[in-house]
Amino acid sequence: MTNKFIAGLSMVLALAIAPAALLAHHGSAVYDTGKSVTVKGIVTEFLWANPHCLLEFDAKNEKGETVHWTAEVSNPPDMIARGWNRKMFAAGDEVIVVMVAAKNGEPIGRIAQVTVKGKTYPGMGAVPPDAAKK
């Protein structure tokens, strides 16, 4: 208990003073980082893996069609420090995902914030300013 508490606190302290947007293996070249996309969907799979964890979910678009999204965050150690764990999503969970999306229009994103089971977690990188307006 004590060990986990001290270890966790140390990691949180270290990450708390790091520029969140820079905690990345890969850069932002593929994303439109100037605006956010907020999508409500149903989880199909969650991969807890390196180099980046992936959340896959289905959501309806404006036409009512089902779109399959794949969205990334950082690696497991970074995400543990942000309160994530490998069992936090299960297939069938409803999620609200705030992310930056791929420039090419594909349903691919990088999660800035996610809400599941009534709790909101920080993702990877800053929440784009326009997300607060939605």
Add this chain to the structure above:
Amino acid sequence: MHRLLCLIFVLSFVVAAQSPAPKRDLTGIWEPVRAIDGIAPNGARNMPADGKPEHELPYTPFGLQMLKKNRSSNGPNEVAAADENDPGHMCDPQGFPRENLFELRATQFIQNPLQTVMLYTYGRVYRVIWTDGRELKQDPDPHWFGYSVGKWKDDYTFVVNTNGTDARTWLDNAGRPHSEDLKVEEVFHRIDHDKLELSMTIDDPKVYTKPWLALNKIQMHLLPANFDLVEMMCSPSELAEYNKRHASGAKK
């Protein structure tokens, strides 16, 4: 209960900070105070690849040729993850000195009279630094993590010199190159019981016209002795899955 643990945690640091550092001893688990100093996604922390003129490295013509072959997914010329040719991101050993210049996280130092051993979080790799008085080899075979010898300059300053590195590795996450002639000097300076500074100089005349400072006194702090190093591995199968599901679809 948590309040009591918090108080014990804070008090233990206060007591430790007030006690003198042991002489000629780096034993313990050290971590960059600012995580970004160790993760350094845009390259060597003191000379990041951010396009600023003051961070341009002094390449030789040969060095520039090498640089142009490296397609990094970070820095001013970044490419999509699916288009990069970063050997480290393909799960080759990232090697030395990149192990200090990218994803430097909690690192354990173990010492005996002959060696100092560094256990790194990223990749779960280790380096042996010989401290038995030997000199660097004159014509070493290349190794992913090179060949290192260390000497105490004074009671609190440990200087490590490395050669014999493998030119297939990149210097940092921005794709800066090096040759087999690379020589690296690390200076670990213990400020007090729980503070350590790390500086690192790159000297590779084939690739750079003059030595340059890659790390400039980055601050590290001592973690509790019972800190669990977190596993952080590059797994080829996980990487293939990431590329298939995500990176390939997000290409520019």
